[in-house]
Amino acid sequence: MNVSLLLIILLVGAFATYFAGDKLASKVALLFSLVALGISIALLNAYNSGENISFFKFWINKPVVSFSLTADGLSLIMLLLTSSLTPLIIYSSFGNEYKNAKSFYALILFMSFAMTGTFLASDGLLYYIFWELALIPIYFIALIWGNGDVEERKKAVVKFFIYTLAGSLFMLIAFVYLYQKAGSFLLQDLYQAELSQMEQFWIFWAFFLAYAIKIPIIPFHTWQAKVYQKAPTVGTMLLSGIMLKMGLYSVLRWQLPITPIASKTYLPILIGLGIAGVIYGSIVALRQKDLKKLLAYSSLAHVGLIAAGCYTLNIDGLRGAVLQMISHGFVVVGLFFAAEIIYRRFDTRVIAEMGGIRSQAPKFASLFMILVLASVALPTTFNFVGEFTVLYSLYQINVWFAVLGGTTIILGAYYMLKMYQQVMLGETNTKVFADVTFHETFVLVIIIAVIFFFGMYPRPINELITPSLDQILRTLYKIQ
């Protein structure tokens, strides 16, 4: 058994969904995404028992490109994130009606396929293909099934598409250059490539443009809020829950080990940018009028801290960053789902039109509150584990990094509690708000269970990812 099975299932699933027709599409998609989850878990077991689950096949002779998929602990955790969030996201959409549902759900599976490929590919060109492939489905999902004025939506989504595509082109150039030097696109060959300091700097920044736009790191974030707002909630979830982790994952997998000297040189600048994102995102979030935009800026703040963790180049930073990637994935999907639940009832995302929901929907109020608390990293929630570790890693670089990055615990509490107060509390709303349905509760409860379980017991994840991260650091510091 190897990882290619997962890709095959997702691709087959995408086609099967399309041919199942609009009525059955959502159920077929859910079924295939659950099978993919099962396969991921089986792969994890195989990996843990020492089985080789990687896949290798020559693909193109000139230039030498191979279909090379490698799974280590880091890739596996990203696979598990993707394949557990995908069914959850699909299931969460069951309360909505989509026209042309067969294409919609097929695109979700196709996106899951491309992202899974990105997390697995260990050949530069193959990786690049998956990376760009993931952009296509989300482009259509946001454009066709999004909300708000069509022209405005088109503007936002096209901007997003061209912007990220342009960033990725620099990465492609970097790969072409690396191929010249190393004679191969294979990751381990690229790690070995002898690059001068100058070459490293150019390649580093080429990668950086692609990743900074995708993650996004400020000031490259301008596409984010509008797209999060305009895309259908399913699309926003896919983007924020999984897709932006492609950028963070790639920093760890590709950028840092290929250009170690540049990484060390620019460490303070990049940590600074990450932390600036934390503070800037938090402050902008404070006075957003649209709930989804507010959550988008909150996401900007959170990924800023994750990026800062990645660039500390120490094990705590890397481990904390990966833990936070996973926890952020679940929490942000939960939060956007909460926004969707409100939208289903009030038909609005404008915060000023909400309020007084708690007295009508106590169950929803409690579930939403827990998500808010998870987002502000209350200890025993998953976010705390990652945030604590990242802040500790920042402290090891410089105490002021930890203090400035740590403002997230104050600012985060400020904008989240303010939002919760405006959305949920106050005099009972004049509009009727029905409490959560069974199906909505189910989605939220699963997310909350994950948040608390790994908040108290992150050890399995730590054990899975630590060897891979150690390996990355060894490559980085040229220790055999």
Add this chain to the structure above:
Amino acid sequence: MNTNLALLLLLAPFLGFLFNIFFGKKIGKSASGIIGTLTVAVSFVATLVFFLQINETKEAVQIDLFNWIRTHNFRVNFGFLLDQLSILWLLFVTGIGSLIHLYSISYMHDDENMHKFFAYLNLFIFFMITLVIGSNLLVLFIGWEGVGLCSYLLIGFWHKNQEYNDAAKKAFIMNRIGDLGLLIGIFIIGSLFSTLDYTTLKTAIATSGNLDITMISIAAFALFIGACGKSAQIPLYTWLPDAMAGPTPVSALIHAATMVTAGIFMITRLNYVFDLAPEVQNIIAIVGAVTSLVAATIALVQTDIKKVLAYSTVSQLGLMFLALGFGAYEIAVFHVITHAFFKACLFLGSGSVIHALHGEQDMRRMGGLKKVMGITFITFLLSSLAISGIPPFSGFFSKDEILMTAYHNNIALWVIASLASLMTAFYMFRLLYLTFFKEFRGTEHQKSHLHESPGLITFPLIVLAILATIGGLISLPTNSWLNGYLAPLFSKEAHEAHHFGTTEYALMAVAVLGGIIGITIAFVKYIKQNQVPAEDAEITGFSKVLYNKYYVDEIYNVIFVNSINSLSGFFRDYIETSLSAVVFGLGKVTNELSYQGKKLQTGSIGFYLFVFVLGLSAILTYLFLAQ
């Protein structure tokens, strides 16, 4: 056996929380209240067992359950440390907690969400136990943030009122400013000693040859910032008076007796760290003394019965920090305990009054209640005497020790603290006279409904009043059980018992005299001269400044809240749009280039030939020159 008992102690209130959240509404109000109370009582009984055990064995019990968080140089276990300090704290947390739960069964009976109230109260006890029982700083941090959460939930319990919600939010955010300090302190300790475990840390410090005193001092200072947030010291105290928006049992339990003492617990727990940082200890003493005086002056003129008690709490906490600053940890702990007794009693007593007056909290609309509310009045009187430091009530002993320590260390701080104590006696008896003496000043409707509160309310009052009266027995000046009990915690020989000479007796006399003066002034003003505090509009001069709490809230609003909100608006409206424009600008450049490039494609063969020849000659010239 120990592990199971400790788990029972910790989890009983948590099960109560879960039960009340899921089934509280179905089983009815009384049943939900009784279950909530019983689960805390179970914890109390478990604590008693541990208390008896440690009195016998003198051995701390450490239980490590599982590995929680790891970093490159330390691992944090989810574990418990049951030693003299944590057991003592648990005794009054669960003991007073049980009484206040009992009280709430009656007090909250008319609230439609009573089961939620009990759920949150149980959850609070659970987190408070976690805070106290944890074997390392990170488990303490779970409890630390957890009690902050419960405080938030309970202050904003009546969530339809946005003012209450604001108060709740303020409490949470201000606490988090302190929490960042605590977290930084934890980082420094973790990186210096590769452990967050109290026992290991203590050994590491005791055995280490060269300690980095500068870093340890910074750590101590950062930890102290955390303590300032939770224990409402300057500059992070303004959330506590606002926290009175919550139901009164919450004020008694969380915002007087237990949670706000967490900062004192943490500093006492880490006494071996703070002992290494004398400069920080000085800061603690000064902040404590100043806080006690500032809060006392504000309390002089407040008219809301709960606000007076709230500022009084801030002031008393200041005195505890004063003691901590002098390294007199056992004295601070002593005052924590006596304060928990009398302040819980006072808050619950004020609740009883508010209950009788259907929600009235303004003392200008009270008066004459001693005739109808005999039990409330007597318990309130006993506790007021205790807080005013009148012998032989409990507060006398603990406050006297603090003042004595201050006198021996720093005369200026002794003067400040003594002034604060004098004021305490004044404002407490002002409160007592305005509430219980003279004629009733409320509405006729209220007057006809005046009544003593039911047994569920008066019983906890009686128990607490008794404790407030005799609580001093645990640490008599010449024979202190408490100091002996706590001795194993402190590296230094616990403060050498003051040999009682003339100085000590003189100091005692001065302190008592101060209390009597305060009471007398109050008596003259409010009984003899029959004064009633002026209405809001009529307050002038310095009283107005005091009444408005030195305008600190307003100043904070301008400096912090408004500026961050303006910044947010500026970022949203200008920076975001400009950044966006830059990206679009790049797109426009491309468009423009293509538009200009398009002009070259004229379709005229002549033009193409011309350019071709031009290019060719350029290349040839280059090749020629290159040779």
